[in-house]
Amino acid sequence: MSKLNLPNSEAPDVTIREAQSQVHEWITTVGVRYFNELTNLAILTEEVGELARLVARRFGEQSEKPSDAGRDLGDEMADVLWVLMALANQTGVDLTQALADNVAKKTARDQNRHRNNPKLT
Numbered sequence: 001m002s003k004l005n006l007p008n009s010e011a012p013d014v015t016i017r018e019a020q021s022q023v024h025e026w027i028t029t030v031g032v033r034y035f036n037e038l039t040n041l042a043i044l045t046e047e048v049g050e051l052a053r054l055v056a057r058r059f060g061e062q063s064e065k066p067s068d069a070g071r072d073l074g075d076e077m078a079d080v081l082w083v084l085m086a087l088a089n090q091t092g093v094d095l096t097q098a099l100a101d102n103v104a105k106k107t108a109r110d111q112n113r114h115r116n117n118p119k120l121t
C-alpha cells in the first residue's frame, strides 16, 4: 500500500509549470475564459467530493454502487488537479515554486515528528 507504483504510460512527461500552461491554453481557447475564483473554488470542492466518494466506496467501507463501477480514479484525481491549476493560474501562484517551498517547509518541520510517532510503527 505504501509503495509508489506508477504504471507505464503513453502520455508524455510534463512539468507542473507546463501543465499549468496547458490548462491556461485550454481555458482561454476551448473554454473561452476562466470562471471566477469563487466559482473555481466551489468546483474544486465538488471535484474533491467526487474523488472522496469513489475512494470511500472502492477502498473504504462503503459498498460500491453500480453507478460508481465505471468511474476512473485517475480521471477524478485529474479533475481535482485541473481545477487547482486553474485557480493557481488566476491567482498568480507558481505551483512548481509553491510545491518546492512546501516540501522544504515540511522537511524542516517534520524531520523527526513522524519517525517518533509510535502509531506509525
Ligand SMILES: [Mg+2]
Pocket: 047, 050, 051, 075, 076, 079, 080
Ligand atoms: Mg470529477
